[in-house]
Amino acid sequence: MNFMGDIARFGAGETRLITAENVYGEKGRGGMARIEPEPQPEVAGIGQLWSVDSKRHAARDLGEGYKIRPFINLAANAVTTIMDVSGEGAITHLWVTTDSKRYRSLILRAYWDGEAEPSVEAPIGDFFGCPFAARLKLTSLPINVNPSGGMNCYFPMPFRGGARITVENRDETEACLFYAISYELRPVDAGEARFHASFRRENPLEYARDYTILDGVRGAGHYVGTQLGWQQNSEGWWGEGELKAYIDGDRDYATYVGTGTEDYFGGAWGFGDNFSAPFLGYRDLMNPTGQGGITNRVGHRHSMYRFHLPDPIRFREALRVTIQALGWRDGGRYLPVRDDLCSVAYWYQGEPHAAFPPLGNRDALESI
Numbered sequence: 489m490n491f492m493g494d495i496a497r498f499g500a501g502e503t504r505l506i507t508a509e510n511v512y513g514e515k516g517r518g519g520m521a522r523i524e525p526e527p528q529p530e531v532a533g534i535g536q537l538w539s540v541d542s543k544r545h546a547a548r549d550l551g552e553g554y555k556i557r558p559f560i561n562l563a564a565n566a567v568t569t570i571m572d573v574s575g576e577g578a579i580t581h582l583w584v585t586t587d588s589k590r591y592r593s594l595i596l597r598a599y600w601d602g603e604a605e606p607s608v609e610a611p612i613g614d615f616f617g618c619p620f621a622a623r624l625k626l627t628s629l630p631i632n633v634n635p636s637g638g639m640n641c642y643f644p645m646p647f648r649g650g651a652r653i654t655v656e657n658r659d660e661t662e663a664c665l666f667y668a669i670s671y672e673l674r675p676v677d678a679g680e681a682r683f684h685a686s687f688r689r690e691n692p693l694e695y696a697r698d699y700t701i702l703d704g705v706r707g708a709g710h711y712v713g714t715q716l717g718w719q720q721n722s723e724g725w726w727g728e729g730e731l732k733a734y735i736d737g738d739r740d741y742a743t744y745v746g747t748g749t750e751d752y753f754g755g756a757w758g759f760g761d762n763f764s765a766p767f768l769g770y771r772d773l774m775n776p777t778g779q780g781g782i783t784n785r786v787g788h789r790h791s792m793y794r795f796h797l798p799d800p801i802r803f804r805e806a807l808r809v810t811i812q813a814l815g816w817r818d819g820g821r822y823l824p825v826r827d828d829l830c831s832v833a834y835w836y837q838g839e840p841h842a843a844f845p846p847l848g849n850r851d852a853l854e855s856i
Contacts, residue, residue, distance in 0.1 A: 501578075501674030506571050507667060508560045513573065521556035523548060559666045562594070562657040571653035571669050578680075579645035581670040584612065585637050590663050591621040592853050595656040600682045601649035605843045610687035610832050611853060612655070616641065619717025619830050620789050620855040622773045627764045630713065630795050630834075643712075643834065645683040646676045658850045681709055681836035686844045689853065691828035692721050698732070698810040702833035704845075705807040709837025710800035714809070716753075718790040719828035719855075722815060725758055725784050726825050729812025736805045744801055749811065753792040758782070767795045795834070809833060828856075 502515075510518035523545050547554040562568050586594060591613025598608035613619065616639035617626045626633040632640040645651070651671070657663045686702060693699055701714060711733065720726055727749035732742035746752040750759050754768030762771050762778035772782040773789035782790075801807070815823040847853070 499672075499674070501672035504573075504577075504671050504673060506573075506669040506671070508557045509555075511570075513571075513669070513671070519553050519556075522552050523556060559664050562655060562663040562665055564657060564659055564661050564663075567654050567656045568665075569652065569654050570665075570667055571651060573652075573671070574650040575673060576648050576676045577651070577671050577673045578647065578676060579651065579669060579671045580642070581668075582641040582645075583668045584616075584639050585666045586612065586664060588613070588618070588621055588623040588637055590657075590659065591618055591623075592855055593658045593850060594663060594665070595658065595847065597654045597656070598645070598683075599652040599654075600645075600647040601839055603840060605841070607682055607839075607841060608653075608685045609844055609847060610685055612639075614687055614715065614717065614830060614832050615685060617715050617769075617791070617793050617832075619715070619791050620719065620773060622789070622791065624771055624773075624776075624791060625764065626769060626793070627766070628769060628793060628795055629766045629797060631715075631793070643683055646680040647682070648676045682839050682841075683834075683836055684841060685832055685834045687830070687832050687847065688845070689828075689830035689848065691719070691830075691856075692826035693813050693829055695826055696824040698729075698812050699829045699831075700808070700810050701731075701831045702807065702809040702835070704842045705803070705835065705837065706805070706842055707838050708804045709807070709835055710802045711796060711807060711809065711833070711835045712800050713795040713832075713834035714752075714793065715832040715834075716792045716811070717830040718792070720784065720786055720788045720790075720825075721827045722823075722825045723784070723786055724815050724823075726813060726815045726827060727758065728814035728816070728822060731809070731811045733801050734806075734808040734810075735801070735803045736807075738808075749792075752811075753794050767797060769793050807835070 504513035506513040547556055592611045594612040596612045596615050597606040600607050613621055616633055617631050618624045623637050624633055630643050729749050731746040731752040733744035734742045753770055755770055759770050759782055771791045813825045813827055815825045817823040
C-alpha cells in the first residue's frame, strides 16, 4: 500500500481551508475579520465574524489580516456548525484543539450528502484517541495527537452532496475551540465510500457478556480502526478477552477472532510498557512515561488503538465487532470482569447508513 498516495500527480481538485478566519472556506476571503467596537451579527449559526474589544485585542496596532479571529467560543448547551459546504469533495485533514477538560463534553458530528443522521458521532477527545479526557501523545498515521493537545485526523472523508460538521457543547459555560478543516473540491466517484465513526460506552460491563464496539452496520464497506478506553473496576490483569468481527451473517461464531486484547492491539504478554506506532498503540493513562511497567489496579485507566489501514476488515452485507473482558480467577480460570469500557469504531461504507444508538447524556459520558 502506498501511503503517500498519488502526491506526485497533477490533480483537478481545488484546495480550501475552513477556520475561524474563513468560516466558509471561500476562495480569497480568509483573514478578513475586523476589529470592531460593537458585537456583530452571528452568521448562519457559525458565530460572530469579528472580535468585539478593540482596546484590548492583540492586533489593535496591526489591524485587519493579523490573526483577528483565530478561534471561536462555543455557546453553552448548544450546537455550533463549523463546516457547511455543498457539492462534491473530500476532507483531507481535520485539526482541533481545546481544553482537555472538554474532551468528553464536546460532541463531534459529521453529516455527508445531506443526511439527517450523523455518519460521525463521538466525544471530541475519544474521536482523536484520548479517552477519559486524558491528553495523550499519539503518533499513528490516521490520527496524530501532539504536544500540547493538537489533535489531527488524516482519514479521507469524501462527499458528493455536501458536508456538514457540528460541535455540541454540553457544558454550562462557553468553550474555546481552535479548528482547521482542509478539503478539496473535486469529483467523487461511485467507488469512494463514506467515512464513519461511532462512540460507545458501558459502565459497568454486564457479567460474562462481550462488549459491543460496533453493531447494526448494513451494506458493503470495510472496518478501519478501533480506539478502546478501559477503566478497571476490578484488581489484576484484564486483557485476556478476544476481539471478534462477525461478518456478513455470522451468528454464534465469528469469522475474525483474535487471541487476546493486547495481541489485537499489537502488544504481547500484558503489554508491559507504553508504545505508539503507525497502526497500533497502548498507553497506561496513570503512568504516561511507562517507567516501572504498567499497573493493573482498581480505578486504573488504559488506552489502546489499532488502525486497519494495510489490513481492513471487509464486509459485503453486515458487520458486528465485539471484545471480551477477561481477567483471572484463582486456579488459572478466566474471570469475566465488569469494567468501564468505551470505544470509537472507524469504518467506511456506502450511504445510507443505519442510525447509531443514542449517545447518552452528559452524566452517561462523564469520566468517573
